[in-house]
Amino acid sequence: MGIAVIGGGVAGISAALDLADSGYKVYLIEKNAELGGKMAELAECKTGLSPRIVKIQNHPNIELMLSSELEGLSGSAGNFKLKVSGGKEIEVESVVLAPGYDIPDSVATSYGYGSPDVVTSLEFERMLRAATISNELKRQSDGKPVKKIGFIKCVGSRCQDNEICSTACCAYTAKEVWVVKERFPDIDVYVFYMDVRVFGKDEELVADLKDNYGVHYIRSRVPEVLPEGDKLIVKYEDLRAGKIEKLELDMVVLAVGLLPARTLPRLAELTGVKTDEYGYIETSISSPMETSVRGIFACGTATAPMKVRESVGLASGAALKAALMSQRTERIPGQEERKYIEVKEDEPPKVGVFICDNEGEISKTIDIPALAERVKGLRDVVAVNSANTIEEALKALESGIVDQGLNRVVFAGCSPREYEDIIREGCAKAGLNPYLVELVNLREQCAWVFDKNVTDAAFDILRMAVERAKRLEPIIVERYPVVPRALVIGGGISGMNAALDIADAGYEVYLVEKGEELGGGLRDMGDIAFPGGESASKLLKHYVDRVTSHERIKVYTKAREEDVRGRAGMFKARIVGDGVDEEIEFGACVIATGAKEYVPEGYYGYGSDNKVCTLREFEKSGKVQGDTVVIIQDVGPGLKEGAYSSKASNIEAVNAALKIKEENPGVEVFVLYREVKTYGKWEVLYKRAREKGVLFLRYEKPPEYKNGIISVFDVIFNDEIQIKPDMVILSVPMVPAEDNKRLSMMFKIPLKRGFFMEEQERPKMVLTPVDTVNEGVFVCGSAVYPAMIDECIAMSSAAAGRACVLLAKDFMETPAIRAVVNDEVCVGCGVCVQICPVEAIELTEEQLPVVTFGVETLVGGERRIAKVGDGCIGCGSCASYCPSGAMSLQHFRDKQVYAQLDYA
Amino acid sequence: MGEDAKGEFEPKIIGFTCNWCTYASADLAGTSRKKYPPNTRIIRLMCSGRLDPMFVLKALLNGADGVFIGGCHPGECHYIKGNFYARRRIAALRTILKEFGMDNRVRSEWISASEGDKFATVMREMAENIKKIGPNPLRGKVL
Incomplete structure (x- = not known):
């Protein structure tokens, strides 16, 4: 049988590839005629996503069903029967739903939508793509260049129709602004926002935009945009001056919120999965991929609004969960032994040059026939071929090797960073050692950039490549067996969850915790619970019980790993601890070291004043003192001092405020904040807290606490407020585990601000959120940046999923470049x-x-x-x-x- | 390259880039359609640590008018510290190049994968700068 993945956007693509790469039969069902979903519509992203799409199209284990929709589903986990449009029927053991999102049909008319110069963010992405090529951002109304542009956030989210926060808009707006400023530095950019809810790298990007790119971030909910003459007048509230201001702009971009896909209600009806009050597929904090129907899993923006990074993470996690219910039936590509044509050292080179036009992208500036003609004249070049698409070029390449006996190949087209693997694989299939290929970057580093004599330059580059190709040597890589075991570092929620997922998939796991017991940060959270989730203490017990009783998990506490050697598939290390010194071998490793609360020594009398405690200290004790509680957010070091703002601290602070108020209605609760970062569905906490009477006061200058009185200048009231608290709770940043430095050296993974860096495929885009530069080593949870508990669980499942893709292989190959x-x-x-x-x-x-x-x-x-x-x-x-x-x-x-x- | 149709001096610049940062920034310059003159021929290395000073000397001896070396920002090397090695070696190489008056033809920059604009700017500046300096006196000479 197999697994059906419904939806061919970035989440569906990721889930399908993870499954197919570990030997499962996958049916990928996409309603459109092309893969890529919403991500392919974004200005920068299609280039990054394309290699994955090509991989799917050529994958032997994936049956691609384009222009197809689900029409019926019967049976149960392990044996589902699916009816797909066009009369096709398939049988699968499990299903992954990834229908994605849609943006609202209509935007409130007050934003001036309808004027050609007021566009939604998705429309703007298309304009940006065109502007990049023409090198001019023009108004759609009169074709005049844009000089002043405004971005309005939270359009169609955090409002009555859609009360939750759409999570992605803050970050995607920042990315759009960055692209605008990078391409057109002279354009003035204004961003109107309520809160900037960005974390990790996005937080750095926003700071960079404000400080170095001169972008004006203005905090105000914009009530209206009025077209006046050929200008757009934006009205906003200047909080400092306390009056309504007007700004003239040439163009306005509405950062529209995300809504569940329009196809989702029907999909839910057909599959029987429950949806939540906002229309998303219902999942829970502790099982973020599981739907209400056993055997059906969900990922990406079908479960909540989220960014690409989280969508991809959930997809890997959902793929793993779906795989657990299915039988592996297919072969894993690349596992077969390859025989190559022997190329002797003294054999005269026969070079074939293949030029791929990338569907007309290159011939816009390069005269390909003339180039091909000149290349033909180069010594030892026996064949020159030009093709329109990469598929055609690959076919020509394979037949060139087989029929013409080429022993060197030069492949010229788009950047090798994207297609290197696919082209080398094509050569290997045709019997030529894949390292007898030289790749030429004719698109990104020639056709798209050179301002004159482009064909001449292309010829120079090709000549260099031909000469290099002639001197390339076949590289024989050795195969070695994969050790089907994993090492998980860190026994917090992320580590425990990753260990369980890998062990459930049938592999043995070593779980190493440096502390005395399992649990990590969960142990500091007492009985705290989040809406719709179990309390931290219950979760802790549940996880610890499962981990300690699992037959395939071996737990080491008060221990650490040392002396790490080897590479993906065959790592070796020692586990050293209390009476233990054991040599272990493992194929993959998951680092889940977590983060811990910063100790705010010296802030607000912490340490000497017994009224003052940190958020986690309060959560652990659960005790409320007196009648007036003040929670101060963003205490301690900020971004400029090297810390990241923590998702966990932000949301737990609001959660704590709500909990105090609900349990003690007589207690006055104040939250002093800079930004309330209750992203996604957490927005409900913020809303509920306000409804219950928690008072939120926004400060810019940190509040002062003297003689038992807190004074804060609230920028919304525009006045100083004094509070005499009985209890002060400090919400501080989460700082990385001290051990990260040592692990970073040992596993060769760079750190940023003390947290592990994930591998980045392209600038500002993350399609591999849990992979690292060291193949076979994965990172998750708060080891990457301080995450919320649901995200820790999702990302650790993702890391486990990626680890299992590797462990499923019988063999790995030694690296060729060594x-x-x-x-x-x-x-x-x-x-x-x-x-x-x-x-x-x-x-x-x-x-x-x-x-x-x-x-x-x-x-x-x-x-x-x-x-x-x-x-x-x-x-x-x-x-x-x-x-x-x-x-x-x-x-x-x-x-x-x-x-x-x-x-x- | 030599001279273009109008007889103007068109410098030939060799650019050594590491695969992970500067090569990627050159790709980003492409995706962003940042234009720069067609004087640079990029040679991709996996890491700037692979840069043998001989590569630079050989390029100059071959008559290249300029050499550009690009790596990851310090502390961000894909291979932990290859760029530090490159930095150290370029500094040492400069003392030799100064003796021959070639120092101003070699430029090294740390350009990360997200700095496409910086890559294009550096390419433009280098082309202009080398044009001012004039052709490599070694060009066409057999040594």
Whole structure:
């Protein structure tokens, strides 16, 4: 049977690929004629998403059903029967729903929508794409260049029709503003907002926009936009002056909220899954991918409004959960042994050059026929082909290798960063060693950028590539078996959840916790509960019980991992702790070290005044003192001091305020805040807290606490307010685990602000939220940045899912680009040993034979030579430092670089 | 490249970029359609740590009018500290290049994957700058 994935947007694509890559049969059902969903409509994102779409189209385990919709579903988990439009019927064991989102049909007329210069954010993405190409952002009404542009946030969200916050708008607006300022620095940009709810990297981006790009962020809910003459007049409230101001703009972008997909109600009806009061598929805090129907899972914006990063994370998690209910029936691609045509060193090169036009993108500036003609004249070039699409170019390439006996290939088209794997795979399939291919970036680094003589430049670049290709050598990679076990570092909620998911998938797990017991941050949260979720203490007990009783999880407490070696699929390490010193082997690793509360020593008398405590301290005790409680948000270091604002602290503060008020209606509760960051459905907490009478006072200058009185200048009342509190609760940032530094060195994953950096595929876009630069090592939860509990659970399932994709393989291949030593030349100086950033090189002593009358005798003494170990990551530092020229980096040998220099 | 149709000097610049940051920034410059003159020929290395000073010397000896070296910002190297090695070696190389008056033809920059505009700007500045300096005196000479 298999698994059906419904929806071919970024979430559906990610879920389908994770499943297909681990050997499951996948039916991907998409209602449109093309994959990509909403993400493909975004200005920058289609380029990044395309390689995944190509991968899906060529995947042997995926049956793609485009222009298809679900028409019926019967049966139950393990045996669903699906009716798909066009009369097709499929049988699957589980289903993943990823229908995505839609934006509201109509926008309140007061925003001037209808004027051609007032557009929604999605329409603006299309304009941005066109503007990038034409290098001019023009008004749609009269074609005049835009000089002043305004972005209005929270249109169609946080309002009566849609009371929750749409989460993604703050970040996508920041991204759009960034693109505008990068492309058109002279355009004045104004952003009108209620709260800026951004976290992690987005928080840095917004700070950057304000400080370095000169973007005006104005806090005001804009009541109306009036077209007047050829201008748009935006009215807003200047809080400081306390009056209504007017601003003339050329163009207005409405950052519209997200709503459940229009297809969702019908999908819910057909599948029987429950939806919540906002129309999203109902899931819970502790099981964010599970729907009300067993065997049916949901991910992406079908469950709540969210960004791409979280959508992809949920998709990997949902894929894992769906896989648990299904049988693996297909082969995993790339696992078969490959035989390549032998290419001898002295064999004359026969180079084939393949130029892909990327559907007309390149021929706009490059005369491809003329280029091809000139390339034909290059020595050793025996075939030149130009194709319109990558699929056609790949076909030509394969037949060129098979029919014309090419032994070197030059592939020119879009950036190799996107299609490298696909093209190398194409060569391998045709029988040519995949490292006899040279890729040329004709689109991003030539056709799109050069301002003149583009065809000449393209010819130069191709000539360099042909010469380099001629000197490429086949690289034989070795295969090694994958150790089907995982190491999970950190025994908090994320670590425990990841361990459980991996163990449930059938792999053994080592769970290492440095503290005395499992639980991490959950232990500090007492009986606190979030709406619709279990209390922290119940959750803790549930998880600890399951982890400790799971037959495939081995728990180590008061222990830590040391001496990590090896690579994805075959890591080795030692677990050292209380009476334990054990050598372990594992194929994949999940880092879930979490974060902890900053200790606000010296802030508001913390430590000396017994009225003052932190949020987690309050949660743990659950005790309310006296009649007046003040919660102060954003205490302690902020972004400028190196900390991230924490999702957890922000939401828990509002949750705590509401809880205090609900349980003690007589108590006055004040929340002093800079921004209320109750994103997504958490907005309800904020709304409910206000309804119950919690008073929110917004400050810009931090409040003062002297002689038992808190004074705060509230910027909405425009007046100073004094409160005499009986209890002061400080909401402080969450800081990274101290151990992160040590782990970062050991696992070679860079940190940012003390948190682990996820791998980034392209600037400002995250399609691999839990992967890291070190293949086989995954990060999740608050080890990445301080996340909320539901996100910790979702992202740890994602990390577990990604780990399982790797563990499902029987074999992995050694990296092709790695350092190699010429034993005969090495003098054993040891420079490389010191240079190697990952300590992968060691000196070995070898007995030096003396040859007498042609007979070797082992008496000549000893000689030291360098040996490159498994840990080599292929940076090539050793090759450039080696004084004797013994060390080289495969695929980047001196002669290969020199060839490029000689023919530049 | 030499001279264009009008007989104007068109410099030839070799650009060594690391795969993860500067090469990606060049891609971003492309996606953002940031125009710059067609003088640079990019050679992709995995890491700026792979930059052998010989590459730079060889480029200059071959007659390149300028050499650009791009890596990740300090502390953001994909390979932990390859860019520090590059920085150290370029500094050492400069002392030699100064002797030959070639120092002003070599420029290194840390450009991250999200700095497409910076990449294009650096390319433009370099082309202009080298045009002012004039052709590499070694061009066309057999050494």
